[in-house]
Amino acid sequence: xxxxxxxxxxxxxxxxxxxxxxxxxxxxxxxxxxxxxxxxxxxxxxxxxxxxxxxxxxxxxxxxxxxxxxxxxxxxxxxxxxxxxxxxxxxxxxxxxxxxxxxxxxxxxxxxxxxxxxxxxxxxxxxxxxxxxxxxxxxxxxxxxxxxxxxxxxxxxxxxxxxxxxxxxxxxxxxxxxxxxxxxxxxxxxxxxxxxxxxxxxxxxxxxxxxxxxxxxxxxxxxxxxxxxxxxxxxxxxxxxxxxxxxxxxxxxxxxxxxxxxxxxxxxxxxxxxxxxxxxxxxxxxxxxxxxxxxxxxxxxxxxxxxxxxxxxxxxxxxxxxxxxxxxxxxxxxxxxxxxxxxxxxxxxxxxxxx
Amino acid sequence: xxxxxxxxxxxxxxxxxxxxxxxxxxxxxxxxxxxxxxxxxxxxxxxxxxxxxxxxxxxxxxxxxxxxxxxxxxxxxxxxxxxxxxxxxxxxxxxxxxxxxxxxxxxxxxxxxxxxxxxxxxxxxxxxxxxxxxxxxxxxxxxxxxxxxxxxxxxxxxxxxxxxxxxxxxxxxxxxxxxxxxxxxxxxxxxxxxxxxxxxxxxxxxxxxxxxxxxxxxxxxxxxxxxxxxxxxxxxxxxxxxxxxxxxxxxxxxxxxxxxxxxxxxxxxxxxxxxxxxxxxxxxxxxxxxxxxxxxxxxxxxxxxxxxxxx
Numbered sequence: 250x251x252x253x254x255x256x257x258x259x260x261x262x263x264x265x266x267x268x269x270x271x272x273x274x275x276x277x278x279x280x281x282x283x284x285x286x287x288x289x290x291x292x293x294x295x296x297x298x299x300x301x302x303x304x305x306x307x308x309x310x311x312x313x314x315x316x317x318x319x320x321x322x323x324x325x326x327x328x329x330x331x332x333x334x335x336x337x338x339x340x341x342x343x344x345x346x347x348x349x350x351x352x353x354x355x356x357x358x359x360x361x362x363x364x365x366x367x368x369x370x371x372x373x374x375x376x377x378x379x380x381x382x383x384x385x386x387x388x389x390x391x392x393x394x395x396x397x398x399x400x401x402x403x404x405x406x407x408x409x410x411x412x413x414x415x416x417x418x419x420x421x422x423x424x425x426x427x428x429x430x431x432x433x434x435x436x437x438x439x440x441x442x443x444x445x446x447x448x449x450x451x452x453x454x455x456x457x458x459x460x461x462x463x464x465x466x467x468x469x470x471x472x473x474x475x476x477x478x479x480x481x482x483x484x485x486x487x488x489x490x491x492x493x494x495x496x497x498x499x500x501x502x503x504x505x506x507x508x509x510x511x512x513x514x515x516x517x518x519x520x521x522x523x524x525x526x527x528x529x530x531x532x533x534x535x536x537x538x539x540x541x542x543x544x545x546x547x548x549x550x551x552x553x554x555x556x557x558x559x560x561x562x563x564x565x566x567x568x569x570x571x572x573x574x575x576x577x578x579x580x581x582x583x584x585x586x587x588x589x590x591x592x593x594x595x596x597x598x599x600x601x602x603x604x
Numbered sequence: 605x606x607x608x609x610x611x612x613x614x615x616x617x618x619x620x621x622x623x624x625x626x627x628x629x630x631x632x633x634x635x636x637x638x639x640x641x642x643x644x645x646x647x648x649x650x651x652x653x654x655x656x657x658x659x660x661x662x663x664x665x666x667x668x669x670x671x672x673x674x675x676x677x678x679x680x681x682x683x684x685x686x687x688x689x690x691x692x693x694x695x696x697x698x699x700x701x702x703x704x705x706x707x708x709x710x711x712x713x714x715x716x717x718x719x720x721x722x723x724x725x726x727x728x729x730x731x732x733x734x735x736x737x738x739x740x741x742x743x744x745x746x747x748x749x750x751x752x753x754x755x756x757x758x759x760x761x762x763x764x765x766x767x768x769x770x771x772x773x774x775x776x777x778x779x780x781x782x783x784x785x786x787x788x789x790x791x792x793x794x795x796x797x798x799x800x801x802x803x804x805x806x807x808x809x810x811x812x813x814x815x816x817x818x819x820x821x822x823x824x825x826x827x828x829x830x831x832x833x834x835x836x837x838x839x840x841x842x843x844x845x846x847x848x849x850x851x852x853x854x855x856x857x858x859x860x861x862x863x864x865x866x867x868x869x870x871x872x873x874x875x876x877x878x879x880x881x882x883x884x885x886x887x888x889x890x891x892x893x894x895x896x897x898x899x900x901x902x903x904x905x906x907x908x909x910x911x912x913x914x915x
């Protein structure tokens with residue numbers, strides 16, 4: 250009998266807790282967590298990737314290498330709507346050329362729109378897995394993702410106004426609990442504990458705080474390492490940070506068609522991948538009277554570049570300032586901080602004048 | 605028969621025009637719509653496009669936006685089709701999906717009207733239906749549009765076959781042969797790709813094009829080589845390379861900075877192709893020809909050296 254697999258998925262924000270949950274609870278395989286993303290990860294990825302591919306490709310490749318170094322024998326890679334769908338095949342080739350020996354489960358191969366192929370994908374991970382168990386794990390992991398996203402957005406909305414400084418501690422504990430959870434009950438308990446702890450802290454929030462909405466590409470905007478902890482930096486300046494772009498809003502509770510109808514003035518048809526969601530979110534923030542918008546994208550991201558003219562028009566129509574941030578493998582903290590401070594000052598001044 | 609008012613349609617000579625232009629021209633001509641084609645690509649057009657398009661977008665998009673600009677105010681509506689997909693696994697680069705809406709947004713202040721043909725089989729608008737809809741927008745009946753589309757599709761197919769035949773003859777000729785793989789809107793563009801082909805000709809090499817092949821055959825070859833490649837256009841290029849490479853002495857992969865699909869398919873081609881020299885060539889807005897010429901020249905020298913023609 251083949252030994253239990255040691256499967257790994259590359260790092261993707263904090264969503265690895267849910268991915269780990271599915272692999273361990275649903276497929277009875279062992280899940281190896283790659284180390285947290287670091288400069289080394291990105292360097293490893295960038296050195297071995299083609300130059301003109303987007304940054305998430307490089308980060309994910311680096312994370313795969315680190316997972317293999319940590320003892321994983323199987324790498325799983327997800328499909329997607331843009332270039333992401335092709336990531337897996339090229340990454341496997343690069344890793345093989347580097348001389349690693351491993352099983353590679355390329356879920357893009359099974360992404361054909363047919364139910365039969367989805368079932369084949371599940372069997373690829375564990376031929377003797379139980380569909381009931383897998384289904385249950387997927388459901389529970391989706392609950393985990395919802396709780397994670399809810400807590401994360403609550404955290405970034407409020408942590409800039411916490412006088413006690415305990416917000417980060419609670420959040421860290423919550424994330425650790427998510428990684429450790431083995432049942433739905435544990436997930437829910439951790440979620441409630443964190444939320445109760447957050448509500449117990451009296452916030453010092455002004456009546457009308459500066460509110461900034463963040464939109465961006467699927468990977469960079471959701472992964473704090475990739476966007477150089479943009480949300481935390483803004484929160485530390487005393488900003489209420491809102492980000493609607495997360496797995497919950499974009500996959501679990503999404504209606505792409507409705508969004509397309511609402512933004513038809515700007516974009517009649519989908520402009521590919523995350524574009525519809527992004528434009529809709531930008532419009533939503535603008536309509537709610539936000540003070541600023543930040544677009545986060547990785548260098549060479551195709552859909553995000555395409556929506557820039559749309560955002561420019563939206564900014565004109567709604568009189569909302571937009572900061573366009575492009576991240577590549579060389580982006581440094583300092584440059585980002587300067588731009589953020591300048592943006593913050595401008596937004597703050599506009600707000601004072603408006604009052 | 606009642607007189608119908610037929611609007612003049614402007615067509616930008618860029619991007620998918622070089623691929624589906626024969627189809628669009630034929631379709632509109634059959635229906636009797638008057639068309640204006642933008643002038644051939646030039647440095648001036650590219651500079652205009654670079655000024656108007658987002659900084660980080662690809663060279664081809666900048667060229668395209670430049671072409672659209674030349675048509676502003678010169679026609680009733682500018683035709684920008686939206687090619688999204690022919691089915692779940694037959695996709696197009698997201699840039700073609702976004703073209704129509706992007707141009708609408710870039711040129712919003714000019715008041716120019718645009719018209720599209722939305723080919724999106726996943727959302728129940730396959731090619732035949734899309735052209736029917738497009739015809740209806742121009743004031744033609746479904747029957748007229750269907751007939752025109754069928755004729756136009758045949759014309760496109762015939763043209764593709766003629767290209768393949770011509771290339772087969774070319775491949776049978778003696779001499780040094782180089783296979784050029786790249787998007788047709790780069791290779792056929794008089795400003796971007798033509799200088800490369802001209803230079804090869806002047807240097808005494810025969811240039812074969814990877815995309816001169818029946819699309820279905822090419823896509824099947826690509827599925828064997830790279831099963832998860834789902835971009836129709838890239839599949840034809842990759843498949844074409846597989847099927848033509850035995851007839852050539854070297855491969856030049858021509859790509860536009862920073863082309864999304866090419867950045868990955870070309871890397872895979874380089875990694876999986878053995879026994880034949882490969883030169884990746886990336887064109888950008890800086891392109892003076894000198895740098896490109898030097899690289900092609902030394903590439904040809906390498907091939908000649910390998911063949912023992914140079915001592």
